[in-house]
Amino acid sequence: MKLRKVTINGKTYYEEIKDGDNVIDPEVVDNRKSQRIKYDSEEDSSSKKSSETMFSKENLKRDWNEFVSSMKGLGTKISKKVKRTTKDWFQDSPATEDTTNRLLKILPYMDKDDIHGIAKRILKNDKEFKDVDYAAIMPFMTKKDCDAIFLKTLKDGDTISIKMVHFVSPDCLSILVDRYVCGKCPDLDIDALYPFLNSADVKKLFYYELKKNKHKR
Amino acid sequence: MIDFVEVGNKIAKLRREFKLSQEELADQLYITRQALSKWENGTSIPSIDSLLELCKIFSISFEEMLCLQEDSEIDPDNIFSGHNRSYVIEQIISRKIKVDIPNVLYQMSPAERLVVLKAIKAGEIEIDDEEELFCKLTNSEMRFLTGGNLYEVEKSNN
Numbered sequence: 001m002k003l004r005k006v007t008i009n010g011k012t013y014y015e016e017i018k019d020g021d022n023v024i025d026p027e028v029v030d031n032r033k034s035q036r037i038k039y040d041s042e043e044d045s046s047s048k049k050s051s052e053t054m055f056s057k058e059n060l061k062r063d064w065n066e067f068v069s070s071m072k073g074l075g076t077k078i079s080k081k082v083k084r085t086t087k088d089w090f091q092d093s094p095a096t097e098d099t100t101n102r103l104l105k106i107l108p109y110m111d112k113d114d115i116h117g118i119a120k121r122i123l124k125n126d127k128e129f130k131d132v133d134y135a136a137i138m139p140f141m142t143k144k145d146c147d148a149i150f151l152k153t154l155k156d157g158d159t160i161s162i163k164m165v166h167f168v169s170p171d172c173l174s175i176l177v178d179r180y181v182c183g184k185c186p187d188l189d190i191d192a193l194y195p196f197l198n199s200a201d202v203k204k205l206f207y208y209e210l211k212k213n214k215h216k217r
Numbered sequence: 218m219i220d221f222v223e224v225g226n227k228i229a230k231l232r233r234e235f236k237l238s239q240e241e242l243a244d245q246l247y248i249t250r251q252a253l254s255k256w257e258n259g260t261s262i263p264s265i266d267s268l269l270e271l272c273k274i275f276s277i278s279f280e281e282m283l284c285l286q287e288d289s290e291i292d293p294d295n296i297f298s299g300h301n302r303s304y305v306i307e308q309i310i311s312r313k314i315k316v317d318i319p320n321v322l323y324q325m326s327p328a329e330r331l332v333v334l335k336a337i338k339a340g341e342i343e344i345d346d347e348e349e350l351f352c353k354l355t356n357s358e359m360r361f362l363t364g365g366n367l368y369e370v371e372k373s374n375n
Contacts, residue, residue: 165218165303165307195262198218210279
């Protein structure tokens with residue numbers, strides 16, 4: 001008995017080759033799900049006809065059009081998902097991930113205007129950015145925005161992270177010291193600020209404090 | 218920026234020179250011994266008033282107390298040894314100390330690396346060998362530094 005190997009949808013079958021079989025290739029591969037090709041010469045003409053119908057131009061064209069329209073639908077779904085993800089930055093992120101980490105994932109890919117938009121929202125006390133570690137996101141911001149966020153932190157009485165100070169302009173700190181020694185910012189927590197000052201500003205500050213202490217006596 | 222690790226070492230050194238225990242010095246300053254200990258190991262910072270009191274006790278100027286007139290010595294194999302980390306980073310980006318950045322980058326934390334890279338991006342620090350730097354960066358650091366424009370970086374190499 002001779003057997004012929006037939007592969008349909010990745011599965012291998014073996015069929016008996018009978019005399020008179022009209023077979024061109026000993027191995028037949030068909031990836032269509034519901035089809036099984038028969039090359040048995042004793043097959044009746046109706047089944048032969050059905051395979052001819054299946055592979056007819058019209059059916060192939062119809063199947064192709066269905067495939068194309070399903071791809072279009074998928075493309076629309078993907079583009080909607082991408083738009084939503086970039087617009088509502090945190091909507092698709094897991095709830096357990098904190099705001100700073102979520103921001104850090106997307107900041108490298110954002111343009112300057114978007115990053116400036118984040119700075120503006122922080123300055124307006126947007127709730128969404130309430131718990132953000134400003135020092136972590138400052139590397140991506142302009143000096144102007146960094147200075148503004150630093151001054152806001154001082155004004156709110158929040159802890160100044162030493163990491164923040166690297167991104168604040170020396171001019172910003174100098175201006176603060178000048179205002180302090182002129183008596184314009186009496187509520188400024190200068191003890192928190194002085195470790196970050198340059199030598200010139202430290203000297204200015206300490207001379208001012210020495211003078212103040214002399215007057216106290 | 219003030220290097221409070223150096224300031225702490227100075228306080229400890231002067232205290233020993235004046236033969237004072239931590240408790241005795243803390244009593245003179247109306248603080249706890251633990252607070253003084255934190256000052257000496259650089260983990261916390263004395264207030265301005267406390268510093269001025271220390272200057273009086275040890276009869277030195279505040280410039281000497283804060284080591285403002287001293288040059289920092291940095292060991293290239295361990296740039297943070299004996300110094301406050303933020304102080305060292307600040308000295309690097311303000312070009313007060315010169316280090317071979319590509320070869321010391323591994324000693325920095327990711328946040329410190331970003332500080333240095335931002336200074337490089339802004340043109341505040343110059344790198345002799347850009348290629349040597351690029352091969353030490355992560356993909357996101359590279360993107361941060363070049364803005365994704367590797368072509369522009371290659372152009373500047375020519």
